[in-house]
Amino acid sequence: MSARIRRPRKILNPPSIKGFKPFGIDPEMKSSKGSVNLLFEEYEALRLRDYDGLNHHQASLMMNVSRPTFTRIYAAALQKVATAFVEGRQMTIEGGKVYFDSDWHQCNACECYFSHPHKQLPIEECPLCGSKEISEFDFPEENNQMQNERDKCICSQCQYEQIHQSGVPCKEEVCPECGHFMKRKGGPGRRGRKMKGI
Amino acid sequence: MKVAIASTGNTLDSNIDSSFGRCAWFIIIDTESGGMEFIPNTNRDMEEHVGRVAVELVSLRNVSMIVSGDFGQKIKPMLDSMHIQMVVIKDSQKKISDIVELLNNRRK
Numbered sequence: 504m505s506a507r508i509r510r511p512r513k514i515l516n517p518p519s520i521k522g523f524k525p526f527g528i529d530p531e532m533k534s535s536k537g538s539v540n541l542l543f544e545e546y547e548a549l550r551l552r553d554y555d556g557l558n559h560h561q562a563s564l565m566m567n568v569s570r571p572t573f574t575r576i577y578a579a580a581l582q583k584v585a586t587a588f589v590e591g592r593q594m595t596i597e598g599g600k601v602y603f604d605s606d607w608h609q610c611n612a613c614e615c616y617f618s619h620p621h622k623q624l625p626i627e628e629c630p631l632c633g634s635k636e637i638s639e640f641d642f643p644e645e646n647n648q649m650q651n652e653r654d655k656c657i658c659s660q661c662q663y664e665q666i667h668q669s670g671v672p673c674k675e676e677v678c679p680e681c682g683h684f685m686k687r688k689g690g691p692g693r694r695g696r697k698m699k700g701i
Numbered sequence: 702m703k704v705a706i707a708s709t710g711n712t713l714d715s716n717i718d719s720s721f722g723r724c725a726w727f728i729i730i731d732t733e734s735g736g737m738e739f740i741p742n743t744n745r746d747m748e749e750h751v752g753r754v755a756v757e758l759v760s761l762r763n764v765s766m767i768v769s770g771d772f773g774q775k776i777k778p779m780l781d782s783m784h785i786q787m788v789v790i791k792d793s794q795k796k797i798s799d800i801v802e803l804l805n806n807r808r809k
Contacts, residue, residue, distance in 0.1 A: 511778070513778075602778035602779075602781065602782055603778065603781045603782050604777075604778060604781060605781045613790075613803060614790075614791070614792060615768075615788050615789060615790045615791075616788070616789040616790075616791075617786060617787065617788040617789070618777075618780075618781065618786055618787040618788075619786070620780075620781055620784040620785060620786050621784060630766060630786055630788060630807075631768070631788055631790075631800070631803050631804065631807070632803045632806070632807060633806070633807035
């Protein structure tokens, strides 16, 4: 049986450079080893986790992979960056099973929506009518189940509901209505108490 | 610059098609020379992968922008990685001649 097909990883911002070069290498120590190849998905994992400061769960949603897969990509990225640092090797950023997602914009003059594939160029005008009245636009994500069937936090006292923020435990949220702690709606409840009875 | 438009017919009075892969005709417009090419979409009745075939068809003609009523989930990432700009016009009553006019006005 063949392996399961790898899910393509979504890249929001491709890197602006193609790699890194070390400087000041001792000529005697100069190793014949080649460069380290950092994949696009590993670059994106580093960017989301360490540059943007997202947690693994939030970052995995951004890349459209599962949380454990994101953790594996991130671990591989750290391993490669460390290898390049310690051994003084070059690093190239290329390859990987990825697709690029562009940001969408809306033209207020001709009522069209357009994507912007060349990220390095600034957006100045509508590609269709040339109007400068453009605004950012977010397409509703149709394929992302996580977005549609969102979990909810519920107040244990007054039953106030709010949409659960991924990465923030419900029990740390405070109800804005009555100030009590919240819990996950339809969650498993207090499992600890059940365990004691067994 | 070459622009592809998904159309319901092969005249300038036709409307814009609400889907790209299963549209009736592709219209390729060269904004520099003003030339136009009408291509019938012979693959529109295929069950699967119409979007991919359509992208291959228009990318052979080096278009840099596609105008359509909508794009499917599968071809959005494809076009993004090929650096082809997508323009979505939700108004299905818009005529091809209107779009051509808009593009020509922009050139001036």
